[in-house]
Amino acid sequence: MSAAGHGAAVRIEACGKTFADGTRALDPATLDIARGETLVLLGPSGCGKTTMLRIIAGLELPDPGGKVLFDGKDMTSVPIERRNVGMVFQSYALFPNMTVADNIGYGLKIRGVPKQERAARVAELVALTNITGLENRRIDQLSGGQRQRVALARAVAIRPGILLLDEPLTALDAALRDRLRGELNRLLRALGITTIYVTHDQAEAMELGDRIVVMRKGAIAQIGSPREIYFTPKDRFVAEFVGAANIIEAPIENGALVLPGGRLQVDGNATAPRTIAMIRPETIRVMEPVGGSLSGIIDSVSFVGDRLRLVVSGASGKLLNVDAPNTIQAKAGDRIGLSVAPESIRLLPED
Ligand code: ATP
Numbered sequence: 001m002s003a004a005g006h007g008a009a010v011r012i013e014a015c016g017k018t019f020a021d022g023t024r025a026l027d028p029a030t031l032d033i034a035r036g037e038t039l040v041l042l043g044p045s046g047c048g049k050t051t052m053l054r055i056i057a058g059l060e061l062p063d064p065g066g067k068v069l070f071d072g073k074d075m076t077s078v079p080i081e082r083r084n085v086g087m088v089f090q091s092y093a094l095f096p097n098m099t100v101a102d103n104i105g106y107g108l109k110i111r112g113v114p115k116q117e118r119a120a121r122v123a124e125l126v127a128l129t130n131i132t133g134l135e136n137r138r139i140d141q142l143s144g145g146q147r148q149r150v151a152l153a154r155a156v157a158i159r160p161g162i163l164l165l166d167e168p169l170t171a172l173d174a175a176l177r178d179r180l181r182g183e184l185n186r187l188l189r190a191l192g193i194t195t196i197y198v199t200h201d202q203a204e205a206m207e208l209g210d211r212i213v214v215m216r217k218g219a220i221a222q223i224g225s226p227r228e229i230y231f232t233p234k235d236r237f238v239a240e241f242v243g244a245a246n247i248i249e250a251p252i253e254n255g256a257l258v259l260p261g262g263r264l265q266v267d268g269n270a271t272a273p274r275t276i277a278m279i280r281p282e283t284i285r286v287m288e289p290v291g292g293s294l295s296g297i298i299d300s301v302s303f304v305g306d307r308l309r310l311v312v313s314g315a316s317g318k319l320l321n322v323d324a325p326n327t328i329q330a331k332a333g334d335r336i337g338l339s340v341a342p343e344s345i346r347l348l349p350e351d
Helices: 049-057 100-110 115-128 144-157 174-191 202-208 226-231 236-241
Strands: 010-018 024-033 038-042 067-070 085-088 162-166 194-199 211-216 219-224 246-253 256-259 262-265 272-279 284-287 294-303 307-313 320-325 335-340 345-348
Touching: 010 049, 024 049, 024 219, 038 049, 038 202, 049 085, 049 162, 049 194, 085 144, 100 115, 100 144, 115 144, 144 174, 174 202, 194 202, 202 226, 211 226, 211 236, 219 226, 219 236, 236 246, 236 272, 236 345, 246 320, 262 294, 284 320, 307 335
Parallel strands: 038 194, 038 211, 085 162, 162 194
Antiparallel strands: 010 024, 010 067, 211 219, 246 256, 246 272, 256 262, 272 345, 284 335, 294 307, 294 335, 307 320
16 A cells, blocks of 8 residues: 555653653653554553653653664654654644645645645545545534544654554544544554554553553553453553453462352462452353352342443452343342352452
8 A cells, every 4th residue: 555654663762751840750661662563552641641652752852861762763852843753632733724635735745745646645545534525625614533534644644654643532422432443443554654542541552552551650550462451460550440350359278269258269379368369340250149159149230232230249348340141130139159260360469
């Protein structure tokens, strides 16, 4: 595909950031992003995601000692306009009085790309981002989803080596966000540009990221593939931030968690007066009252379409969230049995 860019490899080396007022936004971090990879920076508000992105963009200098390298070349003091990066923000930052086509072609125009080539590139991107027919509209005549597509097309028009996206879907309603997320995923794969994507939405991170960097209070909490982050979170913060998680504190005897509603076998043979275990709601199986290794009473049942979310008391010491198939008969007050495979129970370090 001729719109395909050549992704650059990115390395940030010991990049920390302390702002003039003394705010420590980022502890020194080192991170390698492969050519063509989509890396998601995920974390709660204020954890330093945008600061890291701005350092990569050249909008912010890291503290002394920090370095930004593109394909091994030191870019730390190169200004943004000479870094060959495309950026998309939550606010579209488009030119409201220009047409869609002129917005998309703007970066090409100021780079002196001839008119005919510009038109061809714009046409290609219009098709790629699903906005055919809107080329001559002004930005203020577009919906939010359409504006975000234009912003994306404009950012990739210059064939950047690196695409930086800061919560680009946050301003959109939930259904549109889901659809655009799928489209964006296909677009990023087709273009092969190295992409760094900031979000606090774990579903977005899971779908888009080749790898996810979970951040907390200016530090990297964990780096891994979506599966690694989801199934083997390093600590309680990552477990609870990514997906739904039951966190259970209990003693462990000969490899079994000792709980009010029974015993749950874990991998290994540990004995300890107190452990912290994580169990994802969808890994818990609902059975007849006498069938499971754990027994409890249904506190509430919510029908959420593709499944039932049960809240169970008396099983784990606190309320346990259980995802059950939407076909089972279950009501509040019922006694049920529960079972969990040992490999679905993850022991976490103490906080
Ligand atoms: P959000 O999801 O809310 O955008 P974030 O994870 O992107 O959050 P950053 O914008 O990187 O967080 O901010 C990290 C910390 O640095 C915050 O405590 C923020 O208030 C602070 N901060 C950001 N910019 C500045 C600045 N120019 N001067 C002082 N402090 C700043």
